[in-house]
Amino acid sequence: MPVEPLSPQEIDERLTELPGWSLEDGRLTRIYRLGSHFAATALVVHVAQVQEELDHHSDLTLGYNTVSLAVHTHSAGGAVTAKDVELARRVEDLAAGHGAH
Numbered sequence: 001m002p003v004e005p006l007s008p009q010e011i012d013e014r015l016t017e018l019p020g021w022s023l024e025d026g027r028l029t030r031i032y033r034l035g036s037h038f039a040a041t042a043l044v045v046h047v048a049q050v051q052e053e054l055d056h057h058s059d060l061t062l063g064y065n066t067v068s069l070a071v072h073t074h075s076a077g078g079a080v081t082a083k084d085v086e087l088a089r090r091v092e093d094l095a096a097g098h099g100a101h
């Protein structure tokens with residue numbers, strides 16, 4: 001079943017429950033900071049596991065001690081959808097356990 005784009009108001013509502021996340025260039029984005037490059041790398045691997053589980057994938061960028069995500073839904077023409085929000089929530093749940101902030 002195709003996933004529908006969220007309206008700008010729906011995106012704003014969902015962002016209130018996702019501290020640190022914002023809409024940048026039409027994508028849900030967040031930058032996490034970690035204590036070391038190795039800790040950041042471990043978070044990337046964990047996020048990749050969740051993305052495979054959800055079959056939904058962000059642009060995931062590893063820096064020295066940062067991990068950046070930007071996600072929209074390709075199959076919805078690049079719109080932000082509930083799938084993007086679900087991925088953001090799942091990543092929020094696991095990031096704290098990695099000491100990400």
Ligand SMILES: C[C@H](O)[C@H](O)[C@H]1CNC2=NC(N)=NC(=O)C2=N1
Nearest residue numbers: 055056057058072073074075076
């Ligand atoms: C075939 C596979 O289910 C699709 O290509 C999935 C994979 N991951 C995806 N990720 C994102 N962000 N958007 C998609 O539309 C998408 N589609």
